[in-house]
Amino acid sequence: MKLLIVGGGRMGEALLGGIIAAGEDPAQLAVAEVSAARRADLQTAHPGVTVVETPVPADGALLAVKPGYVAETARAAADVGCERILSVAAGITTSAIEAAIGRPLPVVRAMPNTPALIGAGAAAISPGAHAGEEDLAWATALLEAVGVVVRVPEASLDAVTGLSGSxxxxxxxxxxxxxxxxxxxxxxxxxxxxxxxxxxxxxxxxxxxxxxxxxxxxxxxxxxxxxxxxxxxxxxxxxxxxxxxxxxxxxxxxxxxxxx
CATH class of the missing domain: 1.10.3730.10 (ProC C-terminal domain-like)
Known part of the structure; x- marks a missing residue:
């Protein structure tokens, strides 16, 4: 599996739809969503995508969950073998995510916004301690499927949240x-x-x-x-x-x- 999206809410589904529209094979995509009703909706709306309750192995994981759930979902994705993490949760730092994982793993933090739902989003990304150029290019490609992407130092992401996120x-x-x-x-x-x-x-x-x-x-x-x-x-x-x-x-x- 190329990509696991953890969280099948509005942002998670917007990113999923954009990635599919950009040409990715749905068979290479999975969504982990705890709500059974939401899983059913996702399966109907996105044929071919693997929809599960808990994380499955993938080359990379995109965390589209609320800030309070980021640590546990990052840890769960790493534990099943995901090789890099992209988080789109507000406020949660790459160092906090890295600490939750407990071992060196590339982490990229992003702040997108809701116009991603129609492919007109604006997002900023920042690398964690173990993320390199390839990891940033990977995150950029995912988010460019639903809008424009800029790179900023992580210290600037709170300002991004206040400006384009909100x-x-x-x-x-x-x-x-x-x-x-x-x-x-x-x-x-x-x-x-x-x-x-x-x-x-x-x-x-x-x-x-x-x-x-x-x-x-x-x-x-x-x-x-x-x-x-x-x-x-x-x-x-x-x-x-x-x-x-x-x-x-x-x-x-x-x-x-x-x-x-």
Whole structure:
């Protein structure tokens, strides 16, 4: 078996689906999931994948479980013969995972985010003490199946958690607020949501597909004394920029606490 995914929840299944879509043979993949109902769903949705209750031997294991279960699942995967570990749990350090395993084994830590569910994720990875370039390339290939991947020092992963890991929730809050504002201004709910959500999508594409940065793009929309300038003045008056700074900082600190 090439890969064992431990944890068949939303993130685990998103990664599984992306890896299959990228061309991996389902017969080379296994998912360990404790919930019988969830195992049944996975077997139906992904024919050919081995779905089991407990870990099985594989070249590598991807841990997609909650932080509190990382140590025991890492140990279980190592005990059955998995040769390297990739963890996507928030806050749990590579040194903690290595200590739980109890012997030298390559460990890579990653922080993906939920847009991986549609192949548009953003992830950062960091190596543990025994992980080399081949292990990082392996982890990168897995996560690139569902989005973009960057490498950062492990000390930066809590900041990544606060920014891109938690970031989708901030964007969803903005989307909800923009749609509500459209309704307040007199638009029907369905039209307000269509316009708000498409505005976010189009703006994101301009940022990622164009050459201009956010400041230049904002300036291009903002005429002197115009409607956008009036709206931006209100956002600044309500300290929206500072609120985002505080949100990312608070989420990063919580990630540090989880790993403490």
């Amino acid at each position: 970031g989708p929730a901030y964007v969803f809050l903005v989307a909800e607020a923009m749609a509500d504002a459209g309704v307040l201004a007199g638009l029907p709910r369905d039209i307000a949501e269509t316009l708000a959500f498409q505005t976010l999508l189009g703006s994101a594409r301009l940022l990622t597909e164009g050459d201009a940065g956010p400041a230049a793009l904002k300036a291009a929309v903002t005429s002197p004394g115009g409607t956008t300038a009036a709206g931006l003045r209100e956002l600044e008056r309500h300290s929206v920029r500072a609120a985002f700074l505080d949100a990312v900082t608070a989420a990063a600190e919580r990630s540090r606490e989880l790993g403490g």
